[in-house]
Amino acid sequence: MIDGAHSRGVDVTTEVYPYDASSTAIGSALFAYGNFGQVDAGYLGMAITLSAFTLIPYSLVLLQLRVFYAREQPWTPILVIIVITTVKIVASLVAPHLTDDPELVAGYLGLANGLGFVAGAIVGYVVLRTNLNPPGGRLLNVQVVRTVVVTVAASLLAGLIGHVVDQL
Numbered sequence: 411m412i413d414g415a416h417s418r419g420v421d422v423t424t425e426v427y428p429y430d431a432s433s434t435a436i437g438s439a440l441f442a443y444g445n446f447g448q449v450d451a452g453y454l455g456m457a458i459t460l461s462a463f464t465l466i467p468y469s470l471v472l473l474q475l476r477v478f479y480a481r482e483q484p485w486t487p488i489l490v491i492i493v494i495t496t497v498k499i500v501a502s503l504v505a506p507h508l509t510d511d512p513e514l515v516a517g518y519l520g521l522a523n524g525l526g527f528v529a530g531a532i533v534g535y536v537v538l539r540t541n542l543n544p545p546g547g548r549l550l551n552v553q554v555v556r557t558v559v560v561t562v563a564a565s566l567l568a569g570l571i572g573h574v575v576d577q578l
Contacts, residue, residue: 457517464524467531474534486537493533498526 471490478486501522506515 453513453517456514457520459517464520464527467524467527470531471527471534474531474538477538478534481541483541489537490530490534494526494530496526497529498522501525 471494475487475490478484478490502519505518505522508518509515
């Protein structure tokens with residue numbers, strides 16, 4: 411598999427996975443600020459875009475894990491982490507085959523990372539829903555929906571303000 415990637419021009423190194431600050435696109439942004447062109451900036455933007463959605467499911471997983479620990483269910487987080495890791499590994503193995511452009515592989519690895527947390531958040535939700543069994547059978551009530559709507563509205567407003575400031 412590695413030889414096949416090399417023959418297609420994909421530089422496979424120990425830093426491709428796990429993805430960290432010294433990886434290709436993020437590393438050039440952090441350590442070569444202002445010294446790369448429009449093409450590199452495009453690749454960086456793609457890498458960030460494909461992995462940006464990771465923050466929400468990642469936050470959900472962290473909250474869910476804290477609930478399991480608070481309920482003295484220390485083995486349940488292990489199940490969630492196994493699901494996350496399995497999805498990340500499978501998606502990371504598939505990622506290089508989704509694009510012919512070797513420069514986009516880092517972005518797809520960010521996407522693979524996000525998919526792992528989406529799977530973990532779903533498993534955590536199902537297990538919590540089963541364990542908590544709230545009155546009325548609903549985990550979402552009016553207060554929770556209102557909080558989510560206000561948070562989304564505030565985030566959109568902050569994004570709009572940032573966009574307007576950037577245009578000045």
